[in-house]
Amino acid sequence: MADMAIPQQVACSSKSHPGKCDESSDIRVHFGISEEEKAAVKNRGEHVLKALKNLGLDVKKGPVVSVLVSGGGLRAAIACQGVLSELSHVGLLDTVTYLAGVSGSTWCMSSLYTENDGWKDLGKMENELRRRLQEDSWMVSVSLDGLCVAAERDDYSLTDFWSYSAVYYLTKELLGGHLSHAREQSEMGTVPYPIFASINHDLKSSGKEKNLNAWFEFTPDWAGYSTPGAYVSTALCGSKFEGGKLVQQEPERDFSYLRAVCGSPLADINVILKTIWDFFKKFIHGSSTQEEMLLTDPEGDKYFSEAMTLINQMIEQWGQISRDQQKQLIQDLLAKSLNQDLLKQSSVPSFLKFLWKTTNCLLRWTWGTMHNFLYKYDTEDKLLTEKKNMYLMDAGSTINSAYPLVLPPIRSTDIILSFDFSAGDPFKTIKATEKYCKACNIPFPLVDDAKLDQEAKAPSDLYIFEGENAPVVMHFPLFNKVNCGSKDVIEQRHETYATFRLTNYSDDEVCQLLEDSKANVRNNKDCIFMKISELAKPAS
Structure with a gap:
């Protein structure tokens, strides 16, 4: 494919394979984020400075702000749209460098990154979401046609089935676009750099869920393991490789499949x-x-x-x-x-x-069958290379938010805006992340589990966690005593917006969920801006 924007190659960490760098092969060695991502983040930094100046803050460099949107099925997809719409409305969206999603939130992200102008008018995208959920319908014939095509692939799995059944049924949308096609707008820095999170089932099953190696990310440029630093071009993810060489190119999996990989809740x-x-x-x-x-x-x-x-x-x-x-x-x-x-x-x-x-x-x-681009690649980690296929699953089965992908040693984030749309304990993700970071020796603020447990049934709308050499974490539970008013209303919201609800939401229910998620941004916009101001580098 002569018109591809990036080379057909795998990138593998020098830590996992010291000394090997054959530029004539499909392999190149690197650790850390790609050159393409570095360029995108640098360009995004210019947009961040302009946004801060528009907010009255003239600085030399803005902090790296990562927005994390958690899983939670259709509830999370709608709430994610509300959060992003309100961040845009109050002028804070352009201060965000990364947007990292898990499970249901990736359904919203994929819609936005499919459209070239989706980010220019988030109010329009919100109205389109409302219209689609009320007026469009799941069509058996369309789903079956898609499944029959998918069944021709030798890596067909229940994830394909889930894509054309549950995900399509809930979102009323089949997306044929591809993440690699979002490369242009992300590299220009006009939108937050997207990270779609999943987990390698084999590594999770082997007891490595506390290890960075289990997390598998998709970005517009590369897809793979942030550590040890093994990536394949996103456009070639799903193609067949052997020993690091591309042996059979397959069509890039579309956003509908990516939605199912990231959003196939297998807990129950x-x-x-x-x-x-x-x-x-x-x-x-x-x-x-x-x-x-x-x-x-x-x-x-x-x-x-x-x-x-x-x-x-x-x-x-x-x-x-x-x-x-x-x-x-x-x-x-x-x-x-x-x-x-x-x-x-x-x-x-x-x-x-x-x-x-x-x-x-x-x-x-x-579930989640994809050709393993590291198959028979010469590296010490045989778990990554011994099987022809890898099996990717919903990262919500481990930590229902993509903290590991925006923290060191992968990416250095200064401020994390954690919007939690989980069912049950609204602090489960942050408590799990603290334990994860301790196991991996990653700096993270201390978390008082006992105090959070006391407030779990009726949380506030914002919790700030800070620590030495650690990012500032601003955590926003979706349903709280500020936007809901009482513990009883919070419980009613959780019942109404159950994760596995397969009946259609009314427009009133969609609007209420959008409003609840927007309120968490609107009511705390000054606090968010204050933290950004504190961590920005002064102009002089």
Whole structure:
């Protein structure tokens, strides 16, 4: 691809692979943020200075401000929009260098970075969000068409299914754009530099959740592990590499898939299973056109009848049988009707491939499959290189906010604006981050768990944490006694905006959630500006 803006290569840390730097290969060695990101941050710094001057602060250099937006499903996506709209309205958005999101908040981020002018009028984007949630609808045929295309890939997983089912259903939006296409506006510094966070499931499972190596980030330029410093061009993330060499280029995964990678909440397996099967039933019983194609196809007719009989049996019995019985039904389906040899036949319709691959992924509980760009790369960390595929998952399963990606040794942030949209304990993310930082020897303010536990049911709207050589952390619980007024109203809000709610929000509910999130910015804008002023470098 001669028109690509950056080289087709993997970047790996010199710490993980000392001494190797073959410029003629697909490998280059570096640790820390990329040259592209450095340029973007430098250009963003000029916009920050202009914004501060417009606010009456004439300084030599502004502090690095990172906005963290947490997970929380559609609740988080709507609240994220409210926060960004209000930051823009009060003139503080252009003081922000980084925007880092987890889970549901990445749904909002992806919408904004898809549109070239999305950041120019956040009020317009907010109105579009409201319109879409009320007027647009989830379409079975559109979802099924997308899934049949996805099933042609050899790295299909339940994340593909989640993308075209739950995420599309909740957001009423399928985004075909790509994160790499946001490179131009991010490099110009006209928007905050985006970081989409996920976790490598294998590293998390191996007990490394307290290790920076488990965090996997997507930016417009590179995707990969901030430490040990292993990256692939975002445009090539998902392509096949071996030994650091690009061996087969695949199309870049779009924003809809990225939304599902970052926002596939796997904490409650029973809820997730029920959600998947509810959608699976919709696909099976709403696919008459696909069934006709199969039944009129000589090869399809041969296999389809028995497959559908077993699938209908699975659907009818699924909620009444044990997990072991569920697995046995899936195994029967795979063995009797949908087998690997069948899939190799080019005449087998993609609908049948979709059925086989989805049931197979259900049996193995396979999520976030992507080709491992470090496969067989020569490095000491075999966990990163021994498997052909990596399995990425929602970072909310560890820390429901992307603190590790904006802290040293990766990035040096002066002020963190932490907007927490989590269900339950509004301080869980910051308490988990303090423990994480202690384990990794990263400077972070002290957190009084006991005091926060006392206030968890009825928190205030802002908590400030400061410490020596540590960033200032300004933490904003979404529902609090300031914007809600009482503990009872806070509890009602959590019930109304439950993370796994699959019924549509009314416009009044959307507006209330937007207002609650905006209030947390509006009521504390002076305090935010004061901290920025304190940490800015004077002009003289």
